[in-house]
Amino acid sequence: MIFITPITAEDIEVLCNALENLYFNKLHRPNTAPYEKELLRYWSVANTNTRPPCIFQPTLAAEVSEAVKLISKGDVLVAIKSGGHTANDFASTDEGLLIALGNMDQLDYRNGRAFVGPGGRWSQVIEQLDKYNVTVVGGRIGNVGVGGLLLGGGLSFLSPQYGLAAENVLNYQVVLADGSIVNANECENPELFFGLKGGGNQLGIVTEFTLKTYPIGLVYGGVIFYHGRYNTELLEAFETFRHKNEPKGSIVLTFTKTGDTDVAVLLVFFDGTDPGTLFEEFINIESIKLDLKIWKYAELLKNNDDLAIAPGLGWVIRTITYHPSPELLQVNYRIWNETTNELLSLPNTTYGITYHLLPASISNTTQKSVLDLESVDLIWIELANAWRNPTHNNIQIFQLKTVADAVEEAKLRMNQHNGYLPLYSNDAWKDQPVLKTLKGYNHLKKVKQLYDPHNFWDRTRGFRI
Numbered sequence: 237m238i239f240i241t242p243i244t245a246e247d248i249e250v251l252c253n254a255l256e257n258l259y260f261n262k263l264h265r266p267n268t269a270p271y272e273k274e275l276l277r278y279w280s281v282a283n284t285n286t287r288p289p290c291i292f293q294p295t296l297a298a299e300v301s302e303a304v305k306l307i308s309k310g311d312v313l314v315a316i317k318s319g320g321h322t323a324n325d326f327a328s329t330d331e332g333l334l335i336a337l338g339n340m341d342q343l344d345y346r347n348g349r350a351f352v353g354p355g356g357r358w359s360q361v362i363e364q365l366d367k368y369n370v371t372v373v374g375g376r377i378g379n380v381g382v383g384g385l386l387l388g389g390g391l392s393f394l395s396p397q398y399g400l401a402a403e404n405v406l407n408y409q410v411v412l413a414d415g416s417i418v419n420a421n422e423c424e425n426p427e428l429f430f431g432l433k434g435g436g437n438q439l440g441i442v443t444e445f446t447l448k449t450y451p452i453g454l455v456y457g458g459v460i461f462y463h464g465r466y467n468t469e470l471l472e473a474f475e476t477f478r479h480k481n482e483p484k485g486s487i488v489l490t491f492t493k494t495g496d497t498d499v500a501v502l503l504v505f506f507d508g509t510d511p512g513t514l515f516e517e518f519i520n521i522e523s524i525k526l527d528l529k530i531w532k533y534a535e536l537l538k539n540n541d542d543l544a545i546a547p548g549l550g551w552v553i554r555t556i557t558y559h560p561s562p563e564l565l566q567v568n569y570r571i572w573n574e575t576t577n578e579l580l581s582l583p584n585t586t587y588g589i590t591y592h593l594l595p596a597s598i599s600n601t602t603q604k605s606v607l608d609l610e611s612v613d614l615i616w617i618e619l620a621n622a623w624r625n626p627t628h629n630n631i632q633i634f635q636l637k638t639v640a641d642a643v644e645e646a647k648l649r650m651n652q653h654n655g656y657l658p659l660y661s662n663d664a665w666k667d668q669p670v671l672k673t674l675k676g677y678n679h680l681k682k683v684k685q686l687y688d689p690h691n692f693w694d695r696t697r698g699f700r701i
């Protein structure tokens with residue numbers, strides 16, 4: 237025997253030793269190069285600043301299974317990381333075992349399907365599929381991880397045509413709480429299959445996703461930068477674009493302020509090389525820099541990586557959902573602008589508000605997710621503050637909540653709070669009750685009872701079911 241059962245929370249050392257005995261090269265301790273490197277590969281310092289007693293970097297589902305079996309012998313905590321892009325402190329731990337799936341970045345293409353490991357990055361996945369002239373529904377910034385994006389839902393440039401990324405998963409290979417490795421698809425474990433489509437990380441560890449593929453050729457798009465003073469015109473153009481109802485086209489509009497800098501950034505995408513006049517309202521607004529051209533899809537995603545702010549920052553994000561109304565889009569901007577102006581004196585801080593458009597066409601998919609979107613246009617607002625000074629943590633979190641509350645009040649005042657308004661977990665702060673807002677929530681609770689009756693996955697941080 238390697239250790240005495242049961243392992244208690246204090247016995248994390250025993251667990252680390254047991255894994256080290258089994259997988260010497262894959263278990264890493266503090267102050268070793270692989271350990272420190274792993275912790276640097278996060279989006280937010282909320283995860284980077286943790287010090288897990290040890291990090292396990294498996295390459296096979298069987299190894300993940302072995303780790304889960306060992307953990308389940310006691311009450312040690314666990315954290316799961318794929319690409320590490322969550323803004324919440326969900327993807328690491330100070331007390332427990334960190335299972336970092338970055339080396340499970342396998343990709344295979346067979347019979348028109350892509351078999352993708354959770355540890356891959358979207359630009360890498362899409363680049364490898366390019367040689368087959370096919371693609372998958374994935375992230376819009378190349379460096380984002382596969383695992384977390386797919387488990388939260390996944391909004392893609394291709395979503396208006398093919399649905400959320402999670403709605404394009406055909407099979408999940410999952411390690412359950414008892415360490416068993418199962419498949420979840422329409423025929424095997426169909427309840428689990430449903431729950432993993434947007435239900436998050438509280439059902440198991442996904443070790444491989446089988447994804448639908450779609451033909452892709454060259455695409456058109458890129459980035460346009462504007463001065464933030466064009467906010468009114470940009471939001472009007474956003475509305476005009478929405479009414480064009482062209483599922484091959486997609487945009488993401490972000491306003492961002494740092495010190496004296498006040499800019500708007502528009503991500504543009506068209507599945508094809510000739511968008512005609514689809515983006516003309518945006519092109520006609522005076523820009524600081526316009527970089528729209530024809531690309532390989534993976535190159536466009538990699539180019540978008542340059543927009544991501546450097547690591548080493550604290551982050552808070554919040555999400556708000558509403559039905560688009562020209563007035564509310566503008567009011568929302570004004571609330572954000574006025575409230576953030578009050579804080580602009582804080583050094584090394586960036587404020588952002590992103591307008592994500594979910595056209596009704598996203599719901600035209602056969603594979604329903606927990607989000608179960610209706611056939612109406614929605615706006616997902618993503619508010620984000622990023623800062624360097626850790627003493628500002630509380631004020632930043634408080635400020636963003638103030639902005640979000642004011643927008644919710646405006647929604648109510650303008651009678652825009654009715655109907656189904658699902659929150660998006662991947663853009664949400666940890667105190668937002670996201671899963672409860674989803675149409676599939678009651679179903680998800682039953683799936684949780686079925687597949688995690690002893691609440692094993694409560695040991696990992698994430699949105700609770």
Ligand SMILES: Cc1cc2nc3c(=O)[nH]c(=O)nc-3n(C[C@H](O)[C@H](O)[C@H](O)COP(=O)(O)OP(=O)(O)OC[C@H]3O[C@@H](n4cnc5c(N)ncnc54)[C@H](O)[C@@H]3O)c2cc1C
Binds near residue numbers: 321376390
């Ligand atoms: C710069 C940037 C761009 C983004 N762009 C998009 C976008 O275009 N579309 C979009 O929809 N979202 C986008 N997001 C949000 C993104 O979907 C989430 O941050 C997502 O969590 C990232 O996935 P990850 O694998 O990198 O995350 P991680 O931080 O590794 O994981 C996130 C959560 O999922 C859990 N998890 C991860 N892998 C597994 C697994 N295999 N099994 C079980 N649980 C797991 C983790 O425990 C954690 O709770 C973006 C975020 C950033 C920072």
